[in-house]
Amino acid sequence: MNIKAITAGLSAAAMTFLIATGAQAETVIRLSYELPVTHEFHQGAEMLAELVRERTNGSVKVELYPAGQLSTDANFPREIMAGTIDAGLSPTLYWTRVLPVAGIFDVPYLVRSHEEARQVLAGEVGRHLLDGLEEFDAVGLGYFNYGFGIFGATGKRLLEPADFAGLAMRTNNDIGAQLLQAFGASPTFMSGGEVYLGLSQGTIDGTHTGLSSMVSRSMDEVMKNVTVDNHNMIPYYVMVRKPVFDRLTPEEQAILREAVTEAGAWVAGMMEQADNEAIEVLRERGVTVDLLTPEQLSEWADASRSVVDYWLNIVGDEGRELITSVEQTLGR
Numbered sequence: 001m002n003i004k005a006i007t008a009g010l011s012a013a014a015m016t017f018l019i020a021t022g023a024q025a026e027t028v029i030r031l032s033y034e035l036p037v038t039h040e041f042h043q044g045a046e047m048l049a050e051l052v053r054e055r056t057n058g059s060v061k062v063e064l065y066p067a068g069q070l071s072t073d074a075n076f077p078r079e080i081m082a083g084t085i086d087a088g089l090s091p092t093l094y095w096t097r098v099l100p101v102a103g104i105f106d107v108p109y110l111v112r113s114h115e116e117a118r119q120v121l122a123g124e125v126g127r128h129l130l131d132g133l134e135e136f137d138a139v140g141l142g143y144f145n146y147g148f149g150i151f152g153a154t155g156k157r158l159l160e161p162a163d164f165a166g167l168a169m170r171t172n173n174d175i176g177a178q179l180l181q182a183f184g185a186s187p188t189f190m191s192g193g194e195v196y197l198g199l200s201q202g203t204i205d206g207t208h209t210g211l212s213s214m215v216s217r218s219m220d221e222v223m224k225n226v227t228v229d230n231h232n233m234i235p236y237y238v239m240v241r242k243p244v245f246d247r248l249t250p251e252e253q254a255i256l257r258e259a260v261t262e263a264g265a266w267v268a269g270m271m272e273q274a275d276n277e278a279i280e281v282l283r284e285r286g287v288t289v290d291l292l293t294p295e296q297l298s299e300w301a302d303a304s305r306s307v308v309d310y311w312l313n314i315v316g317d318e319g320r321e322l323i324t325s326v327e328q329t330l331g332r
Contacts (some may be wrong), residue, residue, distance in 0.1 A: 007014035027247055028061045029240060032070035032088035032110070038216075040274060041089060041144055041236070042066050044267035048238075051259035060252050062087075080241060081136050087240035090146055092129065093173055095237070098317045099132050104322050105233040107311055108300035112230050114272040116330055117145050118265075121235060123329045125322050129316040139245045141238045142260040144267045145273050146210060148230035152219065154199055157290060158227040166284040170195055170201065170207035178307045179231060180208075192217070199223050210234060211278035212271070220285040227290045228279070229300055238264065 031049070035041045043065070049062035071079045076090040094272045096103040104110070104125065111117050120126060130140030151169070152160050155268060158164060165184035171177050177187035188204050192213060198204040199222040206223070213219075214226065234289050238260045245253060279289050292300065 014216045026059055027244075027252070028063055029244055030063045030065055030086040031075070032065045033236075034071070034073045034076075034089075034090070035066040036067045037144065038268055039066075040270040042316055044144055044263045045089070045316075046068070048259050048263040051262060052256055055255045055259070056252050060248060060256065068309075077136070080138055080239065081155065083137075083243070084242060085107050085241075086234075088239075088242045089236045089238055091146075091234065091236050095133075095235070096173075098136065099129075101132065101234060101318050102129055103175055103311055103315070104129070104319065104326070105235055106173060107323065108175075108179050108231045108304040108307050109229075109297060110131050110323065110326055111330075112297060114147070114268065114275070115147075116234070117148075117233055118268055119329055120233075120326055122146060122325060124325050125247060125329070128322065128325075130237070132237055134242070137242045138239045139233045139242050141257055141263045144236045144238055144264050145271060146234035146236060147212065147271045148210065149208050149232040149234060150228050150230065151206060151208060152223045152226045155225070157203060157288060159290060160296070161300055167205040168203070169207075170204045171200060172208070175307060175311060176208050176232070178310050179304055182304060182306050184286060195219065196325060211275045211282075215278045215281050220282055220287045224286065225288050225290075226282060227292065229292050229297065231300070231304075280309050300330070 031045060033041060033045065045064050045066070049064060052060050052062050065182070071088065072087050072210075073091050073094055076085070076088055078083050080088065090103050092102040095177055096106075126143065130142070133140040142307050145150065153167065155162060161183040164180065167185045169180045169190050170190040171180055171186040171187045172189065172191070177189070180187040188198075190198055190204065192209065195204070195207050195209065196217055196219060199207065207219075208231075209219070211228070240256075245256075248256065282289050308323075
């Protein structure tokens with residue numbers, strides 16, 4: 001009997017076994033989001049994936065699928081519940097149809113700055129809304145915060161709510177439409193990709209959007225007045241399907257949560273910086289950018305009380321408790 005041949009055969013078989021079991025031991029999580037590779041969210045996702053890879057010694061791999069490769073923002077809730085995607089970054093806005101209290105971040109002027117956003121998302125309200133995802137077989141790991149909604153107009157400056165009277169303004173959600181109506185404008189539902197054309201053709205007189213989007217979409221070419229009022233927050237859930245999460249060991253689960261927290265904090269800082277830089281870029285391009293004072297914000301908030309009532313009529317006592325919690329967190 002050829003001992004060397006047998007030994008070689010056993011070694012090859014052992015190597016095959018090790019490779020196979022190693023492959024089985026690795027858990028792959030496919031992370032889906034609509035934002036492109038040029039966005040800070042993608043850089044945050046890269047950080048998240050690298051932290052997980054390093055701290056699990058490669059036993060968990062987070063694969064990134066940006067630019068809507070697997071799902072769009074609007075379709076994400078349906079697809080995560082159907083189990084067709086593993087995990088992703090999903091705007092809380094698109095969960096309000098199944099989780100109405102997620103709309104608290106769209107309640108106008110409740111949260112007004114990046115620092116306040118950090119406090120609220122890390123506090124009781126942020127945790128409550130993450131826990132609400134359990135009903136949909138999903139685990140909320142944390143948030144990537146995009147920033148805030150602001151207003152821009154092609155004609156006049158928007159310095160007080162009365163300036164909206166008679167304007168056709170773009171929005172992308174029901175609460176935003178209620179806010180525009182409270183100010184006397186006519187809301188027009190439109191996707192972000194349609195805004196530039198709508199402004200240039202005069203279909204709309206202005207828009208709700210984010211500061212960084214105004215720069216990246218070159219809206220300064222068709223719109224010369226911007227009002228930074230921070231009327232709503234735009235946080236994204238970072239979530240994973242529960243069956244995928246349950247495949248991880250307790251140690252791996254803890255690592256994943258910690259990585260989301262660290263990456264989310266980095267993203268929040270980058271988005272605040274991007275907003276500040278966008279203001280300067282817009283001004284350099286000839287746009288008039290008005291930053292509302294605290295007194296003006298109070299006036300705008302008073303004019304939006306009917307919108308708060310509209311939302312509370314939908315969500316009831318749970319919503320009232322969440323608003324109280326936000327105000328307590330912020331010391332108001």
